[in-house]
Amino acid sequence: MGYVQCNLVVLRKAHAYDFLLYCQRNQRACPVLEVLNAGSPEPKRLAPGADLRTDLPRYAVYREGIRLADTTDISDLWQDDFVAFLIGSGITFDQALEDAGVPTAKDRWVLRTELPTEPAGRFRGPMVVTMRWLRPEQAIVATQVTARFPFNHGAPLHVGDPSAIGANLRDPYFGPPVDEIPPSVVPVFWACGVTPQEAAIAAEIDIMITHSPGHGFVTDLRASELALP
């Protein structure tokens, strides 16, 4: 808690330009915090000395868009033309939200929507969002707190009715299915760093490695250093 947490995407150099362009065009969902040189596993900016092949708790491996068995070490898969992207995760907010009195320990979902993203090359697809449901006064505080992180998703992109953005709470990507939203809360939605990962899966590129959901990379950078005052 309190450190910048990142989603990991590793793919071949041949796909790196289109992927970086996809992230640039959809910066709200895809805040790229570091792109490593081809073949390098050391994130010199965010965590000098770390090794992205071994220092995440769990990895998901995709071949042609099909997810294989998770692994805890990708050293044997690593190639000289692999480019690693570290993309800001909404979990980075959590300490700042807690400090402002907004609880973060539970009630968090990741959902697909029908909001389009702007394509780049073969990367395209819908926006993925993180949802929390909060008491109205907490939703207002959470909007202010997260707006201070423009390079990490920033303020919410929607509040209220999930169907207005095509989100289906009965079929979440992460988190328990929900039949009905409790009456005392309001759902708040942020652009989610899983968006580019989903686009890369849909593109069915030959190989992609990501963090396994809930097992992101914790950097050495304090979240407060990424926030505006």
Place this chain on the structure above:
Amino acid sequence: MGYVQCNLVVLRKAHAYDFLLYCQRNQRACPVLEVLNAGSPEPKRLAPGADLRTDLPRYAVYREGIRLADTTDISDLWQDDFVAFLIGSGITFDQALEDAGVPTAKDRWVLRTELPTEPAGRFRGPMVVTMRWLRPEQAIVATQVTARFPFNHGAPLHVGDPSAIGANLRDPYFGPPVDEIPPSVVPVFWACGVTPQEAAIAAEIDIMITHSPGHGFVTDLRASELALP
């Protein structure tokens, strides 16, 4: 005034990944606001219907890093593999500064510094800065106003002694040479969108086209839409 103004860089697709990566790694100086698809001259996000080959007032053309004669139309030079980058310019701030009582009509310089940027491929070189000198109370207001534009250089990166960042007022890149700073003002320095252009010139790539200094591209996007509240 009041609209987002951009620096233009056009180069071949073969150099586009390294250039985009250079911008990502030096985001303070190089806020990429739009990257067009290879061969396309229409900035669909920032100015639908515009044509970047004809709609800037003047262009600078570089071959192997050597500047040729300026031109007012690059249609005859245009190639299918050209990629156009629109990068935020500090001039975007001007209306917001004026609204806050900070005059912008004069006393503005562009200067090279000895601050290093983070290289990407063959793109590397020093940070270029925009300097204004302001009365101390204006400097404090200008810092607050520009901090509201995190995707357009943001807050100043230095205030005070130019030599602390290796800037030489006697040899400006743009603006009149200065022998001595008047006693009643303080120099304030912002990262400048000329930085990636300078890196591309130093890289001596086969062809690059930019706006001519002081002749940037005015978009349809209101500057206030790029600002945080």
